[in-house]
Amino acid sequence: MTTEEKQISDKIRVLYITPECTPFAHSGGLGEVAGSLPGALNRLRPSAKDPHSRFDCRVIMPLYSRVPEKYRSEMKFLGYTQVAVTWRQQYMGLYELHHDGVTYYFIDNEYYFSRENLYGYFDDGERFAFFSKAVFAALPMLGFEPQILHANDWQSALVPVWQTAFYHLPGIKTVFTVHNIEYQGSYAYSFNDDVLGLPAEEVRLVEFNGGINLMKGGIECANIFSTVSPTYAEELKDPANAFGLDSIVRRNEGKMKGILNGINTKDYDPAHDPYTAASYSAAEPDGKKECKKDLQQYLGLPEREVPLIAMISRLVSAKGVDILQQVLDSILEARDVQFVLLGTGNPLYENWFRGLETRHPDRVRSLIMFNIPLSHQIYAGSDILLVPSRSEPCGLTQMIGCRYASVPVVRATGGLKDSITDCSLGEGNGFTFDAYGPEGLQDAILRAVDHYADHDNWKKLMIHDMREDFSWNVSAREYRGVYESLVQPEEA
Numbered sequence: 001m002t003t004e005e006k007q008i009s010d011k012i013r014v015l016y017i018t019p020e021c022t023p024f025a026h027s028g029g030l031g032e033v034a035g036s037l038p039g040a041l042n043r044l045r046p047s048a049k050d051p052h053s054r055f056d057c058r059v060i061m062p063l064y065s066r067v068p069e070k071y072r073s074e075m076k077f078l079g080y081t082q083v084a085v086t087w088r089q090q091y092m093g094l095y096e097l098h099h100d101g102v103t104y105y106f107i108d109n110e111y112y113f114s115r116e117n118l119y120g121y122f123d124d125g126e127r128f129a130f131f132s133k134a135v136f137a138a139l140p141m142l143g144f145e146p147q148i149l150h151a152n153d154w155q156s157a158l159v160p161v162w163q164t165a166f167y168h169l170p171g172i173k174t175v176f177t178v179h180n181i182e183y184q185g186s187y188a189y190s191f192n193d194d195v196l197g198l199p200a201e202e203v204r205l206v207e208f209n210g211g212i213n214l215m216k217g218g219i220e221c222a223n224i225f226s227t228v229s230p231t232y233a234e235e236l237k238d239p240a241n242a243f244g245l246d247s248i249v250r251r252n253e254g255k256m257k258g259i260l261n262g263i264n265t266k267d268y269d270p271a272h273d274p275y276t277a278a279s280y281s282a283a284e285p286d287g288k289k290e291c292k293k294d295l296q297q298y299l300g301l302p303e304r305e306v307p308l309i310a311m312i313s314r315l316v317s318a319k320g321v322d323i324l325q326q327v328l329d330s331i332l333e334a335r336d337v338q339f340v341l342l343g344t345g346n347p348l349y350e351n352w353f354r355g356l357e358t359r360h361p362d363r364v365r366s367l368i369m370f371n372i373p374l375s376h377q378i379y380a381g382s383d384i385l386l387v388p389s390r391s392e393p394c395g396l397t398q399m400i401g402c403r404y405a406s407v408p409v410v411r412a413t414g415g416l417k418d419s420i421t422d423c424s425l426g427e428g429n430g431f432t433f434d435a436y437g438p439e440g441l442q443d444a445i446l447r448a449v450d451h452y453a454d455h456d457n458w459k460k461l462m463i464h465d466m467r468e469d470f471s472w473n474v475s476a477r478e479y480r481g482v483y484e485s486l487v488q489p490e491e492a
């Protein structure tokens with residue numbers, strides 16, 4: 001064995017299975033996590049305490065039509081095969097791409113993945129059942145033998161199920177991470193005969209309340225099941241938060257971990273951000289003023305020294321839009337503030353925000369769109385960032401807000417509670433409220449606005465927030481512990 005081969009065999013090999021991943025195709029937080037955790041793991045160096053902990057973590061995802069041409073043109077075709085989805089024989093092509101220290105594999109099938117959006121189709125269940133099966137079909141073609149298959153959310157929840165019920169591949173362990181329990185992949189019982197084809201004695205793995213529930217199967221079958229913050233892990237045991245799956249969570253509590261996500265501090269770096277008007281940092285914070293002016297100009301709002309409040313979010317009920325609707329008009333009437341929204345979602349919410357802009361034309365902008373460069377401009381140009389979620393498994397925007405000194409106002413739930421502490425408690429980094437409702441939210445926003453008026457203290461708070469370490473360094477080490485507990489280092 002050459003030294004290089006030995007080093008590779010010493011590494012713990014993980015295949016990270018995800019329905020989305022930056023910078024190729026993503027729609028939310030899972031895509032950002034998939035785009036940064038594997039690289040962070042690969043960069044971890046072994047310590048004297050953990051001599052074996054080197055990782056080769058690779059990623060596999062669907063080849064959606066929106067994956068940009070600049071990446072496609074660099075991909076290497078590894079081969080193709082057929083994948084059975086019960087009676088259907090479907091083509092699967094496999095591509096490989098090396099990008100920024102990580103090897104990515106892409107599953108190609110135009111019928112399933114050449115569509116405008118990632119999700120939201122009548123046959124999503126079939127599309128991702130295909131994807132999960134295709135992962136197994138791809139294994140012999142990768143030139144890489146993973147020891148751990150790490151699946152994420154309902155779209156890949158079938159991976160641990162297939163391994164338990166069907167493949168039984170030796171030497172392979174599975175991890176399943178729930179990024180959001182609200183989306184479970186639930187179908188009628190007939191989905192098994194039509195799409196899954198699990199034998200009668202194994203259907204119980206995915207059977208739930210008389211139907212089929214893919215997330216339930218992932219939780220039951222994985223060797224370790226994790227979620228994206230310690231508080232969310234606790235919350236999921238409670239019927240009020242688990243969308244019906246609390247009993248399944250409690251039953252699997254012994255193998256459950258809650259690990260807070262990190263953010264990609266290279267992509268989100270106010271000192272080197274290609275999308276912003278000026279650079280700044282905790283050491284040299286002044287550039288933020290220029291970013292704010294630039295944002296006000298861009299939005300056509302008066303360039304005034306008033307708190308600029310932002311929200312960057314999918315517009316769905318879990319994000320707290322309903323309580324925001326009850327307080328924003330009165331806050332805009334009571335205080336001299338500006339407000340900008342960036343996001344898309346429920347058309348009722350979208351229209352409400354359009355109406356808010358019409359009612360306050362010189363104070364409010366509602367940008368109903370998904371736009372990455374603009375989101376960076378808003379993080380950099382705003383003073384206060386709202387994340388009033390009813391439920392938030394982890395949440396990334398509050399951490400990005402800190403990094404850009406846009407001070408978060410959050411509801412203390414899930415990962416928001418684990419990352420933001422209220423300024424009234426001394427060394428806080430934001431403003432929080434507990435009970436979900438308009439009163440708490442209004443109070444927290446007004447406290448932030450009042451704090452802003454005290455310029456010296458606000459500046460201290462901004463610098464404190466920019467110094468917070470929300471990088472993957474800490475969390476990647478926790479994943480390392482999870483993987484190591486499943487794999488015995490190989491002897492050379």
Ligand code: GLC
Pocket residue numbers: 028029030033179180228261392393394395396415
């Ligand atoms: C989901 C959750 C969000 C979390 C993200 C990444 O989008 O809703 O809270 O930050 O996944 O884990």
